Amino acid sequence: MLQIARWRIILVAVVTVMGLVFAFPNFIPERVRESLPSFLPHQAINLGLDLQGGSQLLLEVDVATLQRQQLDNIADQMAAALRDAEPRISYTGRGVVGDAARVRLVDPTQMERAQRALQPLARSTTGPGEVVTFTASADGLIEARIPPAQLSELSRQAAQQSIEVIRRRIDPTGTAEVTIQRQGDRRIVVQAPGVSDPEQLKERIGQTALMTFHLVREVSPQEAAAGTLPPGTMVVGPYPEIGDSTEVVERRPRLTGEHLTRANPSTDPQTGEFVLSFQLDTEGSHRFCRITREYVNQRFAILLDNQVLTAPRINEPICGGSGQISGNFTAQSATDLAVMLRAGALPAPLEVIEERTVDASLGRQAIESGTTASIIGGIVTLVFMVLAYGLFGLFACLALIVNGLLIVGAMSMIGAALTLPGIAGLILTIAMAVDANVLIYERMREEAAAGRGPAMAIDAGFSRAMITIIDANLTTILAALILFQFGAGPVRGFAWTLSIGVITSVFTAVMVTQLLIAMWFRAARPKQLPI
Amino acid sequence: MAMWPLIRLLPKKTNLTYVKFAGVAAFLSIAAVAASFVSMFTAGFQSNPIAIYQQAEGTPVARIGAVMERGFNLGIDFRGGTSLLIEAAGPIDQQALTALARSAQEGDIQVQNTTCRPTNAPPYCAFLNFETSPNQAETVEEIRRGLPGVADEARIARTDSVSATVSEELFTGGLIALGLAILLMLVYIWFRFEWQFGLGGVIALFHDVILTLGLFSIFRFEFTLTIIAALLTIIGYSMNDTVVVFDRIRENLRKYKKMPLGDLIDLSLNETLSRTIITGCTALFALVGLLFLGGEALSGFAIAMIFGIIVGTYSSLYVAAPAILIWGVKRGREGEKREAPQTAGS
Numbered sequence: 002m003l004q005i006a007r008w009r010i011i012l013v014a015v016v017t018v019m020g021l022v023f024a025f026p027n028f029i030p031e032r033v034r035e036s037l038p039s040f041l042p043h044q045a046i047n048l049g050l051d052l053q054g055g056s057q058l059l060l061e062v063d064v065a066t067l068q069r070q071q072l073d074n075i076a077d078q079m080a081a082a083l084r085d086a087e088p089r090i091s092y093t094g095r096g097v098v099g100d101a102a103r104v105r106l107v108d109p110t111q112m113e114r115a116q117r118a119l120q121p122l123a124r125s126t127t128g129p130g131e132v133v134t135f136t137a138s139a140d141g142l143i144e145a146r147i148p149p150a151q152l153s154e155l156s157r158q159a160a161q162q163s164i165e166v167i168r169r170r171i172d173p174t175g176t177a178e179v180t181i182q183r184q185g186d187r188r189i190v191v192q193a194p195g196v197s198d199p200e201q202l203k204e205r206i207g208q209t210a211l212m213t214f215h216l217v218r219e220v221s222p223q224e225a226a227a228g229t230l231p232p233g234t235m236v237v238g239p240y241p242e243i244g245d246s247t248e249v250v251e252r253r254p255r256l257t258g259e260h261l262t263r264a265n266p267s268t269d270p271q272t273g274e275f276v277l278s279f280q281l282d283t284e285g286s287h288r289f290c291r292i293t294r295e296y297v298n299q300r301f302a303i304l305l306d307n308q309v310l311t312a313p314r315i316n317e318p319i320c321g322g323s324g325q326i327s328g329n330f331t332a333q334s335a336t337d338l339a340v341m342l343r344a345g346a347l348p349a350p351l352e353v354i355e356e357r358t359v360d361a362s363l364g365r366q367a368i369e370s371g372t373t374a375s376i377i378g379g380i381v382t383l384v385f386m387v388l389a390y391g392l393f394g395l396f397a398c399l400a401l402i403v404n405g406l407l408i409v410g411a412m413s414m415i416g417a418a419l420t421l422p423g424i425a426g427l428i429l430t431i432a433m434a435v436d437a438n439v440l441i442y443e444r445m446r447e448e449a450a451a452g453r454g455p456a457m458a459i460d461a462g463f464s465r466a467m468i469t470i471i472d473a474n475l476t477t478i479l480a481a482l483i484l485f486q487f488g489a490g491p492v493r494g495f496a497w498t499l500s501i502g503v504i505t506s507v508f509t510a511v512m513v514t515q516l517l518i519a520m521w522f523r524a525a526r527p528k529q530l531p532i
Numbered sequence: 533m534a535m536w537p538l539i540r541l542l543p544k545k546t547n548l549t550y551v552k553f554a555g556v557a558a559f560l561s562i563a564a565v566a567a568s569f570v571s572m573f574t575a576g577f578q579s580n581p582i583a584i585y586q587q588a589e590g591t592p593v594a595r596i597g598a599v600m601e602r603g604f605n606l607g608i609d610f611r612g613g614t615s616l617l618i619e620a621a622g623p624i625d626q627q628a629l630t631a632l633a634r635s636a637q638e639g640d641i642q643v644q645n646t647t648c649r650p651t652n653a654p655p656y657c658a659f660l661n662f663e664t665s666p667n668q669a670e671t672v673e674e675i676r677r678g679l680p681g682v683a684d685e686a687r688i689a690r691t692d693s694v695s696a697t698v699s700e701e702l703f704t705g706g707l708i709a710l711g712l713a714i715l716l717m718l719v720y721i722w723f724r725f726e727w728q729f730g731l732g733g734v735i736a737l738f739h740d741v742i743l744t745l746g747l748f749s750i751f752r753f754e755f756t757l758t759i760i761a762a763l764l765t766i767i768g769y770s771m772n773d774t775v776v777v778f779d780r781i782r783e784n785l786r787k788y789k790k791m792p793l794g795d796l797i798d799l800s801l802n803e804t805l806s807r808t809i810i811t812g813c814t815a816l817f818a819l820v821g822l823l824f825l826g827g828e829a830l831s832g833f834a835i836a837m838i839f840g841i842i843v844g845t846y847s848s849l850y851v852a853a854p855a856i857l858i859w860g861v862k863r864g865r866e867g868e869k870r871e872a873p874q875t876a877g878s
Contacts, residue, residue: 051829059698199691200669356693363619363689367827374825378818385814422758425822425833429765432818433772436811440776443807450545469779472724473772479716480768484761487709492761499765 005519023410049420054361055194060351062156062187067349076102086118101144109141156187159349213254217300220249240308243328260285266335275330286322294318371424378428397438400513407505420494430502437510440466455530546802551794554854568746572603607756612699615692616660622684624658636674639663706760732855736847762836770844774852
């Protein structure tokens with residue numbers, strides 16, 4: 002029927018306008034985009050790293066080392082549990098062999114008691130499930146292993162914590178457009194647009210969080226601003242989000258974090274604020290005691306990566322080897338910081354397993370040539386369609402232009418990254434988009450040749466071709482779905498454009514063209530089909 | 533009504549016979565598939581697979597994998613290692629670049645001049661590929677420092693570095709994706725048509741994928757992640773083409789209950805031929821544009837797709853449809869019963 006239901010007209014109109022609105026930000030300069038009223042979308046197409054230039058690193062948690070660290074811990078805990086048992090159970094040969102932590106009971110007959118003593122270790126304190134499995138042999142050997150599920154949970158946690166640490170290292174101010182995401186159980190993707198030197202990035206990720214204690218020199222802000230610093234001092238800024246003062250401190254640290262044995266988040270019993278409590282080793286305690294006694298009533302600054310965490314006044318000598326750092330901590334930041342300090346840098350070593358960098362000018366060239374290729378592909382297709390199908394070809398062209406608009410709009414809306422292969426997908430989609438029109442028009446020609454009148458032929462063309470169009474395009478969608486599963490980065494960008502393109506092209510080829518033809522038919526009342 | 537004589541690529545009615553040539557086509561296709569396999573196993577007809585097999589280590593499967601790896605000019609996505617794209621304003625002296633790389637890095641080094649296809653800006657480009665070393669940063673830095681001696685205004689425009697773990701994952705991931713795609717298509721066609729159609733379609737898909745792989749193996753084009761994307765798209769395109777033909781066969785099966793299957797297939801192919809060619813042409817136009825304007829990074833993709841579309845079109849006509857003849861189709865009452873609900877639903 003060439004009567005088009007009203008809802009279809011409305012649908013086409015609404016979708017087209019939406020496409021226009023969402024695609025619009027791409028066609029205006031960025032400055033104008035900023036000044037648009039807030040109810041309009043501002044999002045332009047998100048360019049992939051290969052188009053805007055930048056670096057991408059894929060990092061992997063070194064699970065072997067993580068497992069080893071964990072097993073060392075478990076061996077210690079097992080030893081402690083046996084020592085604390087009442088009466089004490091004696092053991093020898095505490096250590097880690099292969100994938101197991103082990104102890105050997107001096108008296109194998111005490112096995113049952115030992116197992117009971119160790120049992121609490123097997124359960125997680127936070128969730129269900131076993132965190133350690135024990136195997137005992139008759140000669141008194143007890144081996145503890147980490148179940149695979151727990152190991153992958155541990156590496157997931159390590160990856161998650163590392164993300165925070167990495168973010169602080171490469172983007173301390175939180176302004177750069179760096180994305181850091183966990184991928185799978187043990188991987189982290191770092192994408193830094195505009196960074197053309199990945200080595201610098203890697204260096205910053207790999208550096209250790211170094212905590213240092215410096216004496217503060219009370220210098221007036223004017224003096225500091227004038228640059229007349231006392232010799233051997235430096236100006237250090239506040240640590241992002243936690244510290245709040247800029248200080249002039251001695252360049253030489255009085256104490257460094259290597260003497261740190263423990264760092265935990267806790268709350269100050271008096272104020273209830275979150276603090277970071279730490280513990281120093283013997284040598285560290287001695288030094289700390291000496292310094293605090295010597296410089297009582299002066300201030301010292303605790304620096305992390307040369308940024309001030311806090312600069313408290315020394316009220317009395319601190320000789321117990323433990324202390325508290327207060328600052329503007331939240332529960333989260335105190336925990337993160339404790340993690341960083343405890344492990345030196347990262348909860349587990351990270352390995353760079355993939356690294357890609359594209360120079361910004363190369364990306365720009367890629368965009369230019371991609372755009373040229375798309376435009377030429379589009380024009381050739383348009384010309385071809387008009388030559389092959391005349392007026393109906395023109396309708397198909399209009400549909401194709403709406404299609405292009407919808408693709409750009411959808412890509413901007415979803416925020417999917419456009420990559421270089423994505424541009425290829427776009428070009429291919431433009432060419433393939435006319436397939437539905439070709440199917441419909443060829444069908445009309447056949448029906449007309451079989452002696453049907455124009456209205457019948459048009460109608461039959463649409464309805465008969467529809468089944469084929471759906472069948473044929475679903476296959477492309479299936480292929481694109483697999484690309485999503487398999488592909489990373491650029492290939493995923495290709496999958497995005499391909500699947501968006503297939504959906505929009507079916508919509509425009511069928512709905513938009515049908516509408517145009519119906520409107521034309523009602524106005525022209527042709528006796529003969531013009532194709 | 534039309535303002536100009538519309539282009540018709542073909543006469544209104546064609547009477548080409550495909551089924552008659554199915555035997556010849558089968559022979560050609562089998563020969564081409566065989567040649568592709570031979571190339572894949574002999575590193576492009578250049579070495580003896582048995583020798584590679586014997587040199588390789590590990591399980592027989594791993595050894596066959598080693599043979600297959602030599603069959604392609606694998607990019608660093610699949611081989612692992614580091615690849616630098618060097619851009620310069622003047623000609624790049626290959627030997628000087630090799631010497632520079634050798635001073636910074638031991639092991640296998642490849643230098644390969646390439647055209648910076650986006651024609652503006654630095655007109656000279658070269659790839660420098662080497663194995664990733666433990667002190668990668670220093671190696672790259674040393675090369676960066678030495679570059680001015682190799683060519684005018686030479687600089688590193690792109691770095692890709694992929695570890696062995698990742699490249700192996702990508703390789704198996706790619707194979708799994710291809711296999712999964714073909715399997716899904718089989719299931720889909722089976723579900724929508726009959727199992728004979730599904731098998732016919734899948735044979736055509738294998739045909740297309742293997743021939744495209746063969747093309748890359750024989751001509752030693754670089755095989756990268758993008759090529760896997762191209763292969764998956766070829767699968768989608770070829771299936772698309774095949775489905776259009778199958779759809780017509782199904783329709784004609786209902787229309788002409790008495791027509792011999794061979795004639796019916798010929799008729800269906802002729803009826804859809806115009807569409808097949810027009811769609812193929814628009815796709816090819818766009819891809820040829822991409823080949824010449826899309827730059828180095830996309831030329832491989834364009835080559836794969838152009839070849840794949842041609843082969844995919846051929847296979848829809850001469851492989852997928854005639855393959856149905858091998859098993860025949862159930863016609864008459866039983867067939868109708870199966871299709872009745874679909875007609876009602878669509």
